[in-house]
Amino acid sequence: MADRFSAIPSKAVGKPVPFTLSVPEEALNEFQILLKLSKIGPSTWWNQPGDGQFGLSREWLTRAQETWLAKFDWRDHEKRINAIPNFKIPLQDPELGQLDIHFAALFSKKPDAVPLMFLHGFPSSFMDFLPIMETLVGKYTPETLPYHVIAPSLPDYGLSVRTTRKAEMTVHRAARVMHQLMLDLGFGESGYVVQGGDLGSMLARTMAVEYEECKAFHVNMLVLNPGDSVSPSARPTAEEQEALDRTKRWQETGFAYALEHGTRPATVGLAMSSNPLALLAWIGEKLCEWVDPHSPLSLDTILATVSFYWFTDTFPNCLYHAELVKKVMAGSTLPISTEKPMGYSLFAHDLAILPRAWAEELYPNLKLFRFHAEGGHFASLEQPQSFLADVEEFIQLSRSLFSAPGALV
Template identity: 65%
Template sequence: MAKSFNTLPANISGNPSPFTLHVPNEALAEFTQLLRLSPIGPKTWWNQDTTGKVGVSREWLTAAKETWLSTKFNWRTHEDYTNSFPNFKVPIMDPEAGTVDIHFAALFSQRADAIPIIFLHGYPGSFMEFLPMLEILAKRYTPETLPYHVIVPSLPDYALSGGASENVEMTLDRAARIMNQLMLDLGFGSGYVAQGGDLGSMLVRIMAVQYDACKAFHVNMLVLNPDQKPGSIDELTEREKEHMDRSNKWQQTGFAYALEHGTRPSTIGLAISSSPLALLAWIGEKHLEWSDPRYPIPLDTILAMTTLYWFTSTFPRALYHAELVKNVLAGKPHPISKEKPLGYSLFPHDLVVLPQAWATEIYPNLVAYRTHDKGGHFGALEQPKEFLEDVEEFVEKVKGVLE
C-alpha cells in the first residue's frame, strides 16, 4: 500500500499536515450544470479540420463534453487514486511572497541513505503527471527498501498549492526559492536532486544555480539560451534532424498561446476560467498536440487534469510561466549550471529537443543523456517506466555528490 510511505523524516523542521483531495458534492453538481449549459460554437471552416493544425476540432470538443457529462468519466475515481498516495500540505515562509501553502504527494523512505528527489511539473500539467511513477515505485519497493525520498509538489499557484499571501507577483525566482525551501523544511538541507519538465525544468535550473542544497538536476526539456550556439546540422543523425525539424515547425506554428500568456495574462486568465468547456479546449489542445500521436494521452486522463484545473482555479493563477516568454522575446538568458551534474531525457515528440552532440559540446557537466523512441512533452505521464529508469540511472551516477 502506497499509504505506508507516509512516515516523515525524523529531522524535519517544517510542519506538514496530511491532506485528502475531496471536491464537495455541491461543487460537482454546480460544475455539471455549468458544463451542460456551456455551448459549443457553430461549425466553421476551421473547426471542422481534425488534423490539429488549426487547434482542437469541434468534433473532438463535442465528444469530450459528452464523455465528461456521462458516467464514463468519474472524478471520484481520480480522487481515490490521488488519495492512495500520501499527500500533505505545508506552509512555506518566503521573504517576499509571505506564507505560501504548498501541497505535495510523497513516498518517504525509512532508509538512512535514501536520496531526496523533487519532481516539478509544468504547464498545463500538475502533480498528477507523476502519480503513475509513484505507483511503480510503491509496487517495487517497501518503505524499508525505497532508495529515495520522492517529493512531488503542486507548484506555487498550481492545483492544490496556494500563492503569495503578500501582494506580489509570483515569479520564477520566487517559485524556485519556495521549492528549495520546501526541501529544506522537509529535512533535506544536506542535499537533494531536482527533476523537472516544461516550467519545472526552468525552475530546477534556477535551483541548481542559486541553492547549494540542490546538488544535481535532471530535465526532460532542455532549452538553449539565446547566447548558446549549437553546432552544425551536419553533425546530427537523420533521426535527430527529424526531431529538430518537428521542433522548428512547432516554434513557427504553435507558439501563439505563449505570446498571449506572456503579454495578456489577465485577459486570457479571465476568458478561459469563465467556462469548463473553454478550459478544456485551451489546455486539452496541448495534451493532444504535445504528446506522441502514436500513443495519445487517454481522454479520461485529459478530463481529469482539466477537472483538477477547474476546481482549483489553476489556470488564471498559474500564468507566471509567461515570464519565460518575456525573457525569450527580450533575448534574456535563463540560468543553468555548467558545474553541477546534469541529466537529460529526450522524448522525440517534445516541443524543444537538444541533440546529443550539441548538448555534450555546450554542457561539460552533462553526465546522463537518454533518447527515447516514443513519448512527448509529458514524459512522466506518457512513459512513466522509461522516465523513471532515466532518473534512477542519473541518480546512481550522481549520488556521490550527496554523500
C-alpha cells in the same frame, strides 16, 4: 499500501500535515450544470476534423463534452490521488508572504535515501507523477526505497495557494519556495536532486544555480539558449533533426497561446475560467498536440487534468511562466549550471529538444543523456517506465554526492 511511505523524516523542521483531496459535492454539481449549459461554437472551415493545424476540431470538443458529462468520474481520480500520501505545509516567503504548499510524497526509511523532487510544468500538475509513484510503491518497501520522493503542486498551481498576494509569482520566487520546501522537510544537510520538465525544468535549472543544497538536476526539456553556439561538427542524428524540424514548425504555428499568456495573462485567465468547456478547449489542445501522436493520452487522462485545473481554480493563477515568454521574446533566458551533475532525457516528440552532440558540447557536466524515439512533452505520463529508469540511473550516477551514512535519519 502506500500509507507505509508516509512517515515524515525525523530531521524535518517544518510541520507538514496529512492532506486528503475531496472536492465538495456542491462544486461537482455546479460543474455539471455549467458544463451542460456551455455552448459549443458553430461549425467553421477551421474547426473541421483534420491534422490539427488550426487547433481542436469541433467534433473532438463535442465528444469530450459528452464524455465529461456522461462517463467521467472525478471521484475515481480522487481515490487514485489519495492512495499516495499527500501533505500540506505552511511556508513563509519574504516577498510572497504566506503560502500553503501541497505535495505528494513517498518517504523512505533507508538511512542513505536520496531526496528527489519532481517538478511539473504547464498544463500539468503533480498528477503527472502518479504513474511513477505507483511504480515505486510496487517496486520497493519503505525500508528499501532508495529515495525520498517529493512531487509538489508548484506555487500558484493546483493545491499550493497563497493567502496573500504581496508580489507577482516569478520563476525565481517559485524556485525559492520549492527549495524552502526541501529544507523544511529536513533535506538541507544532505542535499537533494531535482527533476523537471517544461516550467519545472526552468525551476530545476534555477535551483541548481542558486542553491548549494541542490546537488544535481535532471530535465526532460532542454533547448539551445540565445547566444549559445555549437561547432559545425556537432551534428544532430537523423531522428534528432526530424524532431528539430517538428519544433520549428510548432514555433511557427503553435506558439500563439504563449504570446497571449505572456502579454495578457489577466484576460486569458478570466476568459478560460468562465466555464469548463472553455478551459477544456484551451488546455485540451496542448494535451492532444504535445504528445507522441502514435500513443496519445487517453480522453480520461485529459479530462482529469482539466478537471483538476477547474476544481482548484489553477489556470488564472498559474500564468507566471509568462515571464519566460517575455525572456524568449527579449532574447534572454534563465541560467543553467555547467558544473553540477546534469541529466537529460530527450523524448523525440517534445516541443523543444537539444541534440546529444550539442548537449555534450555545451554541458561538460552532462552525466546522462538518453534519447527516446517514443514519447513527447508529458514524458512521465506517456512513457513512465522509461522516464523513471532514466531518473533512477541518473541518481545512481550521482549517488557519491549523498554518501554520508545516516545523513537523512
